[in-house]
Amino acid sequence: MHLRSILAIARKDLIDTVQNKAALVVLLLPIFMAVLFSFINSLISGAPTRLLIYNPAHSPVERLVSAAFSGSTITHAASAAEVETAFGPDGTHKQSAYALGLIVPPNFESDLRAGRHPQLQLFINGDNLGTSQRALLTQALIDYGRQVVNPEPPLAVLTSTINPPQPNTFSENSKAFFIMYVLVMTIMNATGIVPGLIIEEKEKKTLRMLLVSPLSFGDIIAGKLLLGLAYQVLLLTIVFLIMQGFTGNLPWLLLFLLIGACLTNALGLLLGCLFNTVSAAGAAQGIITFFFIVPALFVGPLEQLVGGQSFMTIIKAIPIYYLADGIYKALTSQAPASLMLTDMGIVGGTTLLFCLLAVWSLRRQAMVVSSI
Template sequence: MNLNVVLAIFRKDLITSVKSKNLLIILLTPVFLSLLFNSTISLTDNTVVPVAVYDEGSSTDFIEYLSSRNNYDVTIADSAVKSEELLYNQKVAAIMLVPKGFSAEIKSGLTPSLNIIVNPYEAKSVLFLQTYKDIIMDFTGQRYPVNITLNTLSGDLQSRFNIPVWIMFTVIFVGMMVLPNTLTTEKEKKTLDAILVSPASEKDVIYGKSLFGLFLTILISLVIIIINRGFIGNFLSVTIFIVLGSAVFTGFGLLIASYADNYSSASLYSTICMAPMILLALLADLSREIGYISHLVPSTYVFYGIKSAMLNNSGISDLYPEIGTLLIFNILVYVLTFRVLKKKRYS
């Protein structure tokens, strides 16, 4: 390996990246999504659910009670058909069809019926489904047979639980998108051919390109940690998994770029490969079958390692199987990439 050549390739890519709008969009995407998600969490604390109510008669006290709730925006419909129109037109998240004599039957100790229709595709319907039973029980004066104390995490703590997800997404997204952007652009401009016929070897190209991708991936990961105030847990272990994860997904990006002939193809391949990488890691605990399959992709080990280090303060001694597995993935990816570039050089 020629260190001067490697650093020259790194500097060239770094200078070129400053002028590339596509690369800037790639780098800012994880940051923007993280900020957007955090702001969304804070906004959901004050969510008001639009609800339409049709009263067949004599239950004005129930409607007034619903209207007094801070988390419900009640619209009184003139008919059942009108309330259903509001639901189907997505003006409300749910409708309540109150039968005649509803309040009177409750006061008499009877059990009346209440027809509720919910739009499952409306995001605010989730809050309605979580609250409507409690509101009805409060109105009827009934209580649960046990005293329940429910505490929810504050928005700040919730965002901390999401930091490992955003770091994993950043490592995968930036790692697998940066090099396909730069390397395929060089292919189209024939500058890669010039590099390969120069004294630079395939290893020099791989090391130089990987160093550039690794630098950007780690940089954006640190930005994600800073804006989410994620300096928690065992930061040494977190750093190791960021570096190993960045290296392996930068290698994947380099491998994709080596196979693809142009940027459009490389971008398509990267997107197709990213989807299972992200989903399998996130859904690994959903079922035993998905858990088995998820162990075939490096993202699972990156996500588990970062999550354990941040939230459980796990050290290197606790996570050595995941570290060893990521090292194996790195070796396999870069050996394969080296062979692909070598084959293209002599083809």
């Protein structure tokens, strides 16, 4: 393969795609979905998160807590007792104007650097924040301490919760669900990009012209896959920025997005080789879209509501379910590595299968074209 040839093919296809208004609308659909779902999530989330913080020494840990919420307002308490009074003892039920309270000791930073294991007091209002949000915030505070002192937990977080929430409610995980769903739909776009680029060469009778040029069949296919991957990276980045999706376990999330991109590009390549007309490939893409949309709907909050139903066995037989499940678990950081590896293994095995089928189809396609 030749890099310059591959880039030339990708550049040609980029120009053709931009000039094709119908294809451009389809490619931009995930952005419209991200804006819509962000609006819906803002309606569900309600008013800005109100924080009551006692921080006499102005520790930077206050900024860490505030940054954990997309919309937050901070009220500074005059004393630690003011925070304790606003929330009350752990497990009580009472009305509170604040979603979260924090007491930072006056000598917190100096004690942390000296290795004295200072204690932060965290107050959670279960009417506003869920169990997974509390766990993520507690871990973030401990990680903040580890930036100063590496060995062992450098600080203690004493947590009290009023109005204890029901675990894993839809309002608690709605943002993670919406982000996961849009990401899955964005990844799915490659099943329409790559086959369209290949079939276009067939319909315009330009494939044989390209093959008699210095370009190889591998250069042509690599250029089209490169463009498909570039679109995915661009769209995923835009969706992340719109939905503020950089939450949870980011390394696992990026890994699932990468293998998901490989899966859909391999599937798109297979479709492009199997079909000779856009209409036939479009019908197949419609069926494939169904197998992306439905499994993703039954991941997360909805799965917890209908988990005992018999049809979930059918849903879990679809490999895309494990891609959506892995992305959702990475966003919420609520699953051990063993479960994440199970999802990754199933998605990776499916990707390998599609790759092998695509390679076989490519060789067959090259033999047919070369014999004409």
